[in-house]
Amino acid sequence: MPVHLHAPELDDGAWICRYEIEWPEGTRSSYGAGFDAVQAIHLTLQKIGLELYKSEPHAKGRLAWGGARRWLRISRTRQHAGFADRRRSTLR
Numbered sequence: 114m115p116v117h118l119h120a121p122e123l124d125d126g127a128w129i130c131r132y133e134i135e136w137p138e139g140t141r142s143s144y145g146a147g148f149d150a151v152q153a154i155h156l157t158l159q160k161i162g163l164e165l166y167k168s169e170p171h172a173k174g175r176l177a178w179g180g181a182r183r184w185l186r187i188s189r190t191r192q193h194a195g196f197a198d199r200r201r202s203t204l205r
Contacts, residue, residue, distance in 0.1 A: 114170070116161060121150035130157040134164060 119131040124146075130153040131144040141164070145157030170176050 116165075118154075118157065118161070121153045128153040130154050132157055132161055134161065136168075137170075 114137070115133075115135045117133045117135075121128050121130045127146045128148065128150045129144045129146045130150075131142065133140050133142045143160065145153055145155075145160045147153035147156050165171055165176060168176070
């Protein structure tokens with residue numbers, strides 16, 4: 114099941130980080146919020162972990178990270194891939 118994590122954004126004075134989890138029964142969208150972008154990402158990743166941990170697929174042992182079972186994948190959007198490429202070029 115894909116997990117999509119979006120870049121943090123400023124929303125009405127707070128930083129938020131949106132995400133989606135594509136469950137078999139449908140996509141769930143939510144966000145985490147913080148005082149800055151780093152805290153928003155951190156809290157969002159914790160929230161995603163909690164949702165995965167308390168899910169029925171986890172309880173039944175059907176979640177796996179990579180490997181042959183590949184039920185859980187975390188993807189990057191093109192925007193994130195471009196950021197990583199730019200960062201690599203500035204570090205040389």
